[in-house]
Amino acid sequence: MKSPAKREAFLFVMQYKYYIIYKPYLVLSQFTSAGGKPCLKDFFQVEKDIYPVGRLDYDSEGLLILTNDPSLNHRLLHPQFVHEREYLAQCEGLITTEAVQQLIPGVPVNINGADYRTKPCKAILLKEAPQLPDRNPPIRFRKNIPTSWIRLTLTEGKNRQVRKMMAYTGFPVLRLIRCRIENILLMDMQPGDMKSLSQRTIYRQLFGK
Incomplete structure (x- = not known):
């Protein structure tokens, strides 16, 4: 039988970690670079066994969860578990009510x-x-082509889904930010920011328990 001190140390080692980050624009959603592109390792210093849950496209920004908790990873990625993901999209042209x-x-x-x-x-x-941090580099301004913003809340996360949906309506996406996953919000975070959350907090905000 382990002594109380050893048992305490074991529990500490097994304690899962949870972080939320604001992934910057033009950064890979992984901790290893590919093709010389910037990756999460260039912006965030975390334990070696921490990985992102899901991904954001290289040219998208916003909320990403990092953890070493396999149960959380399963609950968020398996199709049988539905959860909301909210995006802000700046699009080319004036989006119509019909769209x-x-x-x-x-x-x-x-x-x-x-x-x-x-x-x-x-x-x-x-x-x-919406009030958002400036993007670096910024969207190229074109005097004769206006832009508009839409808020989309999805319950699935197919590859480049928001961009494909908006392209179908005729309003291509210029900038895309994920601002919410269930009750976890990006709030006032800036690109490159990271916050640590407790297990109780993240499970309550994601699953209501």
Whole structure:
């Protein structure tokens, strides 16, 4: 039988870690570089067994969860467990009400070479640009081509899904930020920021327990 001191040390070693980060633009969602591209290791210093749960595209920004908890990883990535992911998308052109109505019941896209219809989502056209950190490099300003913003809440995360959905409606995405996963919010975080959360907090905010 382990002594109390050894048992305490064992529990400490096995304690899982949880972080939320603001992944910057043009950064890979992994801790190893590929093709000379910047990766998470260039911005975030964490324990060696910590990995991102899911991913954000290289050219997308925002909320990403890092952990070494296999149960959390399973709950967030397995298709049987549904959870909301909220995105802010700046698009080329003035998004129409008709386009928003198209998005809500789902639209046809191509995923890995196969036809797929996206699940119903929430789509809200924003009257004003949201308050967000500047992107580096910034969106190229074009005087004769206006832009607009939309808030999309999905319950699935197919490859480049938001971009493909908006392209279908005729309003290509220029900037894309994930701002929420269930009740975990990006809030006032800046690109490159990281916060540590307790197990109780992250499970409560993700699963309500």
